[in-house]
Amino acid sequence: MIDVINEGWETLPIGGVIPEGGTSAAYKTGDWRGGGKRPLLNHSACVHCLHCWISCPDSAIEIQESKMLGFIYDHCKGCGICANECPPLVKAITMIAEEQFETTL
Amino acid sequence: MNRETQVLKTDAVTVEAEAAEAPPQPQRQLLALTGNEAVAEAIRQIDPHVCAAYPITPTTQIMQEVAQFIADGRMRAELVPCESEHSAMSACVGAGAAGARVMTATSANGLALMWEVLYIASGMRLPIVMAVGNRALSGPLNIHCDHSDSMGARDSGWIQFYAESVQEAYDNILQAVRIGEHPDVLLPVMCCMDGFLTTHTSENAEILDDAEVRDFLGKYRARYSLLDVDNPVTFGATDLPNAYTEHKYQQVEAMKKADAVIRAVCVEFGAKFGREHGMLEAYCMEDADTAIVVLSSTAGSVADMVDTLRAEGRKVGLLRPRVFRPFPAADVRAALQDLTAVTVLDRSHSFGADGGPLFTEVRTALFDAPHRPRVLGRVYGLGGRAITGGEIRALYDEMETDTAPTFRFVGVRE
């Protein structure tokens, strides 16, 4: 992958072209989380309907074999859509203040 | 351009018996064409993958003819008629990002409406070739020739040619494709000619053989293509402060390299087709004391006055830059530094600046010269106003006085 921060002008691809695919996986949009909150999952309440997964604009819901596992905080922008879309009688997702977590991502 | 004799090398007569062994003679034709017709002819011969355009006086005819060529089965290009020039240049950018060879044409307010996308084309390093019929920008509304349109775009990262004649307008388009697509360059190219004075004036122009144009251009293989699914790329992603400067510096270097590539392509074009155009044209400059620097078709009128004044024994000359971006500063310095006075004629003005864009460029080029002439700036010909022989003579006359102001408008009514 191109090292945009360290590559000099002679070797950086021209025109701002990104000459490879799938690079968004390596781009940590989690540090854009500006709302001061991040989602937290109540595992025992979750019914694995995957409404959160289909609604998340950043592919930040981690699933395995159709089971909701949790959040990929490297990419989660903290928009809260998942918490809103989790069915009213379940409400397995709560938006929690960032300072209650130890790491920023 | 009658001061350079052009040798017509057409040899249409072939001997039947020899035809089998001898390589086919190029079928060149000397035709009376307007600038628009000659440029359309060049586009037909280039047959780019995509033309995207919106009509505007005085260059509407170019894409109109291209449409006719396509309808007649003489071109295979995809012509995209757009709803505005902004869309036209955007479609050019899209096609260019897909890896296509792309051409378009515009003028004046059309160019102005493309503005945003001009920078995107150069910033994305797409070698789009665009014919521009220079026309005054409104307002007040005016459709006639001046250079306010393309001069405003001089910092947009496009290479800029200014043609004096129909022949040169044709030649420039062919060369522009080679120059823009060169791997060291990859920049878009604007080929300017004077609106009406060149776009609508019939002159003799030699049109090359279709096959020799094809051979000269070769095939274009884009460095990156959105359609190359085996090598997926992203065009137009956000470029943050950590890389934007490097990308802009790449454009600086590409412009520097364009200088060498333009010279090399001119030499090759000259060797193959007998017309060698340089970065600039010097006329009667060897022993000149004073000179006028001017772009495009006005050079013809100035050269005519140079002949008249030379016949009167006066040591006057003419310098016509053919390329404005990259600006051939070293050549301008070498050509002018030993003169006593130089008048730079601008067909547009930079409001609030010390003078027009060509004037400030020439003055800057001369600043580092060990000796430099007095450099005067004159704005003329706005909105299509003619400059007369008498006015040109007066410009040479005032260079011999000490009282000429550094800057003034030519012929403005008091």
Ligand code: SF4
């Ligand atoms: S907060 Fe927004 S970005 Fe984060 S997991 Fe929920 S829906 Fe996705």
Ligand code: SF4
């Ligand atoms: S929407 Fe709620 S219940 Fe459904 S999978 Fe997501 S967290 Fe679980």
